[in-house]
Amino acid sequence: MSQTSTPARRPTIKEVAKLAGVSFKTVARVVNNEPSVTAERREAVHKAMTMLNYAPNVSARQLASKRSYLLALVFGGGGLDNFARAQTGAIRRCREAGYQLIVEEVVPGSETEVAARLQNARVDGVIVLPPLSFHPPLLEALRERALRYALISPDGGDPIASSVGLDDKLAAKQMTSRLIALGHRDIGFISGGDRRASTYRRIGYRAALETAGIPLRPDLEAEGDFSFKSGEVAARQLLGGPVRPSAIFAANDGMALGVMVAAARLGLRVPEDLSVAGFDDMPYAKLVWPELTTIRRPLREMASTAVDLLLEPEDGRAPHHVVLDFELIERGSTMQRTAP
Missing domain, CATH: 3.40.50.2300 (Response regulator)
Structure with a gap:
């Protein structure tokens, strides 16, 4: 006789709470990225979720809130190396926060079309990589669609957008x-x-x-x-x-x-x-x-920080501008100058 395998049972939020030693409401707050959870409890919940391979039900979360739990990363003209590093940082932070990341490439003339697709996808925010972070046609298209966005290494001040850069x-x-x-x-x-x-x-x-x-x-x-x-x-x-x-x-x-x-x-x-x-x-x-x-x-860290900026509640506060540390990496192309 052939045997049919029984689908693996999904772990429940109460099982996560029990393993983490917190209430299921605390787990829900962590999943929803609410600020009223201590760092220690948040870490315990994330650890329990990883051990149990727990994945939040996105559809249920969407129905229970006004959020889609989707963020977008838009790139174009800045080189694939920059994009790959930023994408890695954004994906990791989105995963920790229970969000999903979608990616859109912007080519000249596609700004309005891309903004419309992101609006139709009901994204909760858009991470904009350079050089798009100082590309007026895209930023205007995002504003026209009332899409919230955060800029990485912008070329100037933006009255409505938070940003992350370095000195x-x-x-x-x-x-x-x-x-x-x-x-x-x-x-x-x-x-x-x-x-x-x-x-x-x-x-x-x-x-x-x-x-x-x-x-x-x-x-x-x-x-x-x-x-x-x-x-x-x-x-x-x-x-x-x-x-x-x-x-x-x-x-x-x-x-x-x-x-x-x-x-x-x-x-x-x-x-x-x-x-x-x-x-x-x-x-x-x-x-x-x-x-x-x-x-x-640090593009990975910059993209991760941009995710955090978009997860902050919109409460009429002024845009938040974060400056991250840099590192001077000394390699073989420089050396002590010898006297001529």
């Missing part, structure tokens, strides 16, 4: 100060255009030079557009100038890689003849040789 000025100042500590005085800088992040990174670079008593030299600054090719072109400009820099700090990793290629084509060794530093700590920063010294931008 670009301080990060650039620390990187430049580190190059100065390595004995460099002629330090080139490649900006990424007129974006807010690039502007602040230039300010931080100049501030470090000023603090160290090193005169600013316009011929040691060049303009890029955050692309690899622009970094290569700008590096050729700097390295062919009246004073050849012993170090170049590029406002992102893509341009820094362009600097390394330009140096190689000019017969210069990195870091013996030219130290190179970037910004962002993209995955390829560890795939080049020598590995790239850079500032680590």
Whole structure:
């Protein structure tokens, strides 16, 4: 005789409560991400849910509240590496909070269509990755659909949106100060255009030079557009100038890689003849040789924080702007400068 397997029974909320040593109402509050639960009890509930493989019934939760328990992550034009890191952080935090994450790619001209789809899906909020976080057509479309959103690394203030970023000025100042500590005085800088992040990174670079008593030299600054090719072109400009820099700090990793290629084509060794530093700590920063010294931008943590911002209740408060820590990662592309 053939035997039919009995479907595994779903654990109940009361079983989770018993294992966690709390009331079932406390479990419900944790599942609904309500603030009135201590960190200790919240952790106990999450641990019990994991041990029992408990998954909240999304449909029931939707019916019992005005929320869909859906968040969206929108990306476009910022590179798949950035997207992958942010998606990982958002998914993990959504899972902890009992939410599901949907993903939408935005291409030029699709802003209104994407906003309409998100509205039809009844998402509770939208996480917007750069460069979309300073893309007016998308932000206007989200506002027209009355969709709540949180911005990652925005290019300016938004009167209705919370955001998460880092202190670009301080990060650039620390990187430049580190190059100065390595004995460099002629330090080139490649900006990424007129974006807010690039502007602040230039300010931080100049501030470090000023603090160290090193005169600013316009011929040691060049303009890029955050692309690899622009970094290569700008590096050729700097390295062919009246004073050849012993170090170049590029406002992102893509341009820094362009600097390394330009140096190689000019017969210069990195870091013996030219130290190179970037910004962002993209995955390829560890795939080049020598590995790239850079500032680590914590995109996973930024996306996780953006989820938290969207889970906060809407009660008429002003937007919340969070600044996360960065890390200076020193690798083989920079070294102590030896006397010429």
